[in-house]
Amino acid sequence: MVRVEMKIDVKLLSRICEAPGAPGSEKSIRDLVVAELKGLADKVEIDNMGNVIALKKGRSSAKKTMAAAHMDEIGFIVTHITDEGFVRFNPVGGFDPKTLTSQRVIIHGRKDVPGVMGSKPIHIMQPDERNKAMKLTDYFIDTGMSGDSLRKLVKVGDFITRHSPLMEFGNCVNAKSLDNRASVYVLLECLRVLKKSRRKPAYDFHAAFTVQEEVGLRGANAATLGIQPDFGIGLDTTIAYDVPGSSPQERCTRLGHGAAIKLMDSSVICDYRMIDFMKATAKKAGIKWQPEILSAGGTDTASLQRMVGGGSISGAISVPTRHIHQTIETCDKSDLGACVDLLAACVCGIDKHDWKH
Ligand SMILES: [Zn+2]
The missing domain is CATH 3.40.630.10 (Zn peptidases)
Incomplete structure (x- = not known):
């Protein structure tokens, strides 16, 4: 066609x-x-x-x-900021958890803070863990910041969205x-x-x-x-x-x-x-x-x-x-x-x- x-x-x-x-x-x-x-x-x-x-x-x-x-x-909301600078979150809308691994996100705090969806590396998973589907609660957001500096920018209740700029390919767009x-x-x-x-x-x-x-x-x-x-x-x-x-x-x-x-x-x-x-x-x-x-x-x-x-x-x-x-x-x-x-x-x-x- x-x-x-x-x-x-x-x-x-x-x-x-x-x-x-x-x-x-x-x-x-x-x-x-x-x-x-x-x-x-x-x-x-x-x-x-x-x-x-x-x-x-x-x-x-x-x-x-x-x-x-x-x-x-679909997005997320910040529920907790750890002392080490990691963010825990709840989903707002229905996500497919398996697709979140190592994806980039933006936390919309006082300023936009970039982050990465982190999870357990395969090397340290037990054999039975490797075959299990990921749950949303298995993820945390790595901001690369310390807890103290992160708390100056982000608070509980801030929203989080995916970060994927639009790309054209074939006759399609992807975003x-x-x-x-x-x-x-x-x-x-x-x-x-x-x-x-x-x-x-x-x-x-x-x-x-x-x-x-x-x-x-x-x-x-x-x-x-x-x-x-x-x-x-x-x-x-x-x-x-x-x-x-x-x-x-x-x-x-x-x-x-x-x-x-x-x-x-x-x-x-x-x-x-x-x-x-x-x-x-x-x-x-x-x-x-x-x-x-x-x-x-x-x-x-x-x-x-x-x-x-x-x-x-x-x-x-x-x-x-x-x-x-x-x-x-x-x-x-x-x-x-x-x-x-x-x-x-x-x-x-x-x-x-x-x-x-
Ligand atoms: Zn829709």
């Missing part, structure tokens, strides 16, 4: 991925999103929880469409927090595409950049309660296990095979009308798409569907992602482009569909 090289703003995507934003500590990424929204929306607001909501007025205000992309990334900065990029670019092409959303379009998704869709709950949309479009990454050793039923999605139209995940069964609408829209616009059933893991789509009296008509567009919830994650640039195009087409054509049950 020939992959189309899409025009992706890799510099912007890098800045979005590299901005820290553990759940509950999204200020850096939020400031970047607000700056990037300049000129792209009619109104930008930050709610009490820290969600950013950009309103782009539609051709009609009879109904509301809301899209949600979470800004937070620490593509879950879900890939979708933050997609939502921003959708607004930019609408502005450039002078297309208006069918209905008032509320673009929400949400907080605290990785700890249970918390920001999206509050944002949806505030907006009360008629239509909801979740935007998140999904598993692409299209790698050696996988069987076809395990793949979920494949890189380079287009925007994923979600059928269900463990938090939501997408509305069959929204699925039909998204498929028809992709077909009409010639956008490459693939179906997605994610057996474990939830998304903001669940909040969009349920935090509205009577519910909203909801579905989701997902970005296929390899190595998800590990220290590095990988997306294909052509899939990112397909997601931007599909979201823009859906938002503009949502009044053309028959939504009757």
Whole structure:
């Protein structure tokens, strides 16, 4: 299959991925999103929880469409600083412990302090330890500093994020927090595409950049309660296990095979009308798409569907992602482009569909 090289703003995507934003500590990424929204929306607001909501007025205000992309990334929080200058921590969001070995992290204290995830060297492990899976509690963070100097910069409660600058390879990008900065990029670019092409959303379009998704869709709950949309479009990454050793039923999605139209995940069964609408829209616009059933893991789509009296008509567009919830994650640039195009087409054509049950 020939992959189309899409025009992706890799510099912007890098800045979005590299901005820290553990759940509950999204200020850096939020400031970047607000700056990037300049000129792209009619109104930008930050709610009490820290969600950013950009309103782009539609051709009609009879109904509301809301899209949600979470800004937070899985991270850690400092629980203890040892006298020798090591940091113990709790996870904030679901990590795969085996991928943390000797990875670089940044502790966001009074200043950013770099550190390394340390664990027991294999040479001094007992034979039975060597075959055991690593637990999060087996790790400590080595800061290379003494306890006294570290305590001047870092305290209990400071957040920690992964340190992996974005790298391009093949037609792909690889970085620490593509879950879900890939979708933050997609939502921003959708607004930019609408502005450039002078297309208006069918209905008032509320673009929400949400907080605290990785700890249970918390920001999206509050944002949806505030907006009360008629239509909801979740935007998140999904598993692409299209790698050696996988069987076809395990793949979920494949890189380079287009925007994923979600059928269900463990938090939501997408509305069959929204699925039909998204498929028809992709077909009409010639956008490459693939179906997605994610057996474990939830998304903001669940909040969009349920935090509205009577519910909203909801579905989701997902970005296929390899190595998800590990220290590095990988997306294909052509899939990112397909997601931007599909979201823009859906938002503009949502009044053309028959939504009757
Ligand atoms: Zn996510």
